[in-house]
Amino acid sequence: MSTLDLIGVSKSFGRTEVLKTIDISLASGEFLVLLGASGCGKSTIMNIIAGLLSPTSGEIRIDGKRINEVHPKNRDIAMVFQSYALYPNLTVERNIGFGLEMRGVPKTERQAAVLKVARILKIDGMLGRKPAELSGGQRQRVAIGRALVREPKIFLFDEPLSNLDAKLRMEMRAELKRLHRLLGTTVVYVTHDQIEAMTLATRIAVMRDGRIDQIGTPEEIYDRPATAFVAEFVGAPPMNMINAILDANGLRLEESGQRVALTIGADAPREVILGLRPEDLHLADASEEHAIAATVDFAEPTGPTLIVFARHGGNPLVASLPPHLQIAPDSQIRLTFSRKNMHIFDRASGNRIQT
Amino acid sequence: MERQNLGFTIFLYVCAALLALMILAPFAWLFIMSISSTNDLVSKPLRWWPVETDWSRYRILTDFTPNSHGAALMSALGNSIKIAAIATVAALMVSVPAGWAVSRTPAVGWSLWLVIGTYMLPPVALAVPLYMGLAGLGMLNTKIGLAIVYLTVLAPFTTWLLKSGFDPIPRDLEKAAAIDGARLDQMLRIIILPLAAPVIGTAALFAYLLAWDEFFYALLFTSDYRAKTVTVAIADLAGGRVADYGLIxxxxxxxxxxxxxxxxxxxRMLISGLTTGGVKG
Structure with a gap:
C-alpha cells in the first residue's frame, strides 16, 4: 500500500521528446490506467517508474520518497510484461519464486509463498512445468504470479492482456479486478484498449503525443471528455464528431445549416465540433424539433443493439439503436438527442467548451 | 506438405544424395587410399578399389616406439588436442561477454565490424609481426604461444557468432530479471547463458575445428615435438624423397x-528452439 507521485517528469531520446512534463499523483490502492495509442509514451512512463529508464527531468516518489537514483530491484516494484518475459529454461515454480530466490529468501519459505500465490491464480497444478508447456492464459497467470509473490508496493502492468484471445482477455480482466480488490495494492496499468481502461481503472490518464490529455475517473472521462481526442478515443463505436458553428443563438450544423438552440452562445461565431455518442442518439418522432436528418448506409445487428451507419451531408453518423428496428439502406431517418448529452469542443484547440 | 507430387519428391532426394556425395566422397577416397597398396595408388589408369586391402599403415602409425612415424603423429595429435582446446576455451571466455555486450549495445556494433575487418587480411600479412611478437615473448614453439595466435583468429569469429545467438533472446527477460533483483552475473548465469547454450556449443565446435585444421601458423611457429600440431606432422610425412600417399x-x-x-x-548441445515459450503465445 503506497502512494506514487510523478512530478514534472519528462524524457527525451536525443532530440526526440517522448514525454513532456507528466504530473501524476496516486493515492494508496489506486488503479491507474494509462490509455493511449501506440507511441504516445505510456510505456515510457512505465519504464521510468520501474527504473528501467531514467527521466530527463522531474522526480518520481514512492511514499513521498524520491527514488530517481534507486536501482529497479530496490524500488519494491513488480512488473508484468506484455511479452510475459517468463524465463523459458526455468520451471513455473522457479519462475514465480525467482524474485524471492534473488533476495535470499530460504527455500521452504519460498515454496510456501509460491504455492499460496499459485493457488490464488489456480496454477498450483503446473508448478513443475516449463513455460513452453503452458497455454497463453496460463503463462499470463505465471507472469502475474511472479509479480504477486513479492508483495510489492506497486504493480506495473504493461499491456498484459493484449496477447490473449477475446474470451480469455475478458476472464483475465475480471481476475485482475478481483486481485486488486483482494490485495489493495497500487497499480499502474498500460493499455490501448479502452474497455480494459473503463472496467479496471479507478482513474484513467488518456495520453497523446507524450502528454496527458485528461486524467480522471472512468465516468469523468466518458461523460465529460476534456478534449475532442479523448472523446473520440474512449467509447465504441466512437463518438460522432460534427462540424458546427457556435453563435449567439446556439449551434448551426455546417453540413445542413440545421440549428440547435442553446442557452450558451458566443458573441462572435466560433468554429466548433459537436460530439454525440452513438448511444445518445434516438429515432425522432415527426414532431421532434431538434433532430438531425440522415441517410442510412447500412445497419449492423450486434444482438443487444442495432448499429446504424448513416450520413448527415458528408459527415458520417453512427447511432446505436434498440434491436429489431427495421431500417433499410438508403432510407431517411431523423435522430434526436438530449441537450445534456451534447459535447462541444473548440475546433482549433480541441478543448471542451463548457455547456 | 502432404500434397506433393512424386517428381518433386524424387528431386528432393536427388539433391540430398548429391550433397551427401559431395561431402562424403573426399573422405571415402581418403579411407580407400589408406588401405590401398602403393602399387594400386600409382598405377594408371587409377584403380578406384584396391586389389587387396592393406591395413599395414595403421599398424605403422599406432606403433609408438621412439623416433617412429607413429610416435611423431601421436605427440602431434596430443599437441593439437591441447592447443585447440586451450584456444577454444580462451576464445569463448573472451567472446561470450563481448558478444553479449555488442548484442545489447548496438551503438558499439561498429567495433565488431572493425575486428571482423581484420579477417580480410591474408594470414601471411600477419605472419611476420606475429612471429616477432612470439619470439620477443620467448613463446615460439610452445603450445601456449600457438594457442594465443589461434585466439586472435577464433575470437572475432566466435564473438560474431555469439552476438547473433544473443540477439533473439528477448531483452524483456533481462528487464524482468533486473526487477526481480538479479545481479548481472546471476542474470547471465541463470537465465541468459543457458538460453544461449546451443549457440555457445556451435561456437565451441567451429572454433575447435578451425584451430584443429590450421596449418599455416602452426608450420611457421612450431619446430619440434613440443608444439608441432597434427597438420604439420602429416605434412612431414610427405617430406621425404619418396612420399607414401597411403601413409599420408x-x-x-x-x-x-x-x-x-x-x-x-x-x-547434444546443438538443440535449438530452447527459447520458445518464454515470451508471447
Whole structure:
C-alpha cells in the first residue's frame, strides 16, 4: 500500500521528446490506467517508474520518497510484461519464486509463498512445468504470479492482456479486478484498449503525443471528455464528431445549416465540433424539433443493439439503436438527442467548451 | 506438405544424395587410399578399389616406439588436442561477454565490424609481426604461444557468432530479471547463458575445428615435438624423397577422429528452439 507521485517528469531520446512534463499523483490502492495509442509514451512512463529508464527531468516518489537514483530491484516494484518475459529454461515454480530466490529468501519459505500465490491464480497444478508447456492464459497467470509473490508496493502492468484471445482477455480482466480488490495494492496499468481502461481503472490518464490529455475517473472521462481526442478515443463505436458553428443563438450544423438552440452562445461565431455518442442518439418522432436528418448506409445487428451507419451531408453518423428496428439502406431517418448529452469542443484547440 | 507430387519428391532426394556425395566422397577416397597398396595408388589408369586391402599403415602409425612415424603423429595429435582446446576455451571466455555486450549495445556494433575487418587480411600479412611478437615473448614453439595466435583468429569469429545467438533472446527477460533483483552475473548465469547454450556449443565446435585444421601458423611457429600440431606432422610425412600417399591418407583418417568425436559430443548441445515459450503465445 503506497502512494506514487510523478512530478514534472519528462524524457527525451536525443532530440526526440517522448514525454513532456507528466504530473501524476496516486493515492494508496489506486488503479491507474494509462490509455493511449501506440507511441504516445505510456510505456515510457512505465519504464521510468520501474527504473528501467531514467527521466530527463522531474522526480518520481514512492511514499513521498524520491527514488530517481534507486536501482529497479530496490524500488519494491513488480512488473508484468506484455511479452510475459517468463524465463523459458526455468520451471513455473522457479519462475514465480525467482524474485524471492534473488533476495535470499530460504527455500521452504519460498515454496510456501509460491504455492499460496499459485493457488490464488489456480496454477498450483503446473508448478513443475516449463513455460513452453503452458497455454497463453496460463503463462499470463505465471507472469502475474511472479509479480504477486513479492508483495510489492506497486504493480506495473504493461499491456498484459493484449496477447490473449477475446474470451480469455475478458476472464483475465475480471481476475485482475478481483486481485486488486483482494490485495489493495497500487497499480499502474498500460493499455490501448479502452474497455480494459473503463472496467479496471479507478482513474484513467488518456495520453497523446507524450502528454496527458485528461486524467480522471472512468465516468469523468466518458461523460465529460476534456478534449475532442479523448472523446473520440474512449467509447465504441466512437463518438460522432460534427462540424458546427457556435453563435449567439446556439449551434448551426455546417453540413445542413440545421440549428440547435442553446442557452450558451458566443458573441462572435466560433468554429466548433459537436460530439454525440452513438448511444445518445434516438429515432425522432415527426414532431421532434431538434433532430438531425440522415441517410442510412447500412445497419449492423450486434444482438443487444442495432448499429446504424448513416450520413448527415458528408459527415458520417453512427447511432446505436434498440434491436429489431427495421431500417433499410438508403432510407431517411431523423435522430434526436438530449441537450445534456451534447459535447462541444473548440475546433482549433480541441478543448471542451463548457455547456 | 502432404500434397506433393512424386517428381518433386524424387528431386528432393536427388539433391540430398548429391550433397551427401559431395561431402562424403573426399573422405571415402581418403579411407580407400589408406588401405590401398602403393602399387594400386600409382598405377594408371587409377584403380578406384584396391586389389587387396592393406591395413599395414595403421599398424605403422599406432606403433609408438621412439623416433617412429607413429610416435611423431601421436605427440602431434596430443599437441593439437591441447592447443585447440586451450584456444577454444580462451576464445569463448573472451567472446561470450563481448558478444553479449555488442548484442545489447548496438551503438558499439561498429567495433565488431572493425575486428571482423581484420579477417580480410591474408594470414601471411600477419605472419611476420606475429612471429616477432612470439619470439620477443620467448613463446615460439610452445603450445601456449600457438594457442594465443589461434585466439586472435577464433575470437572475432566466435564473438560474431555469439552476438547473433544473443540477439533473439528477448531483452524483456533481462528487464524482468533486473526487477526481480538479479545481479548481472546471476542474470547471465541463470537465465541468459543457458538460453544461449546451443549457440555457445556451435561456437565451441567451429572454433575447435578451425584451430584443429590450421596449418599455416602452426608450420611457421612450431619446430619440434613440443608444439608441432597434427597438420604439420602429416605434412612431414610427405617430406621425404619418396612420399607414401597411403601413409599420408592413413594419418589423415586418424587425425579426423578426435574432431569427429568432439562433434558427436557437442551435437547434444546443438538443440535449438530452447527459447520458445518464454515470451508471447
Amino acid at each position: 591418407a592413413t594419418a589423415g583418417v586418424i587425425a579426423a577422429l578426435p574432431p569427429v568425436i568432439f562433434g558427436l559430443v557437442m551435437q
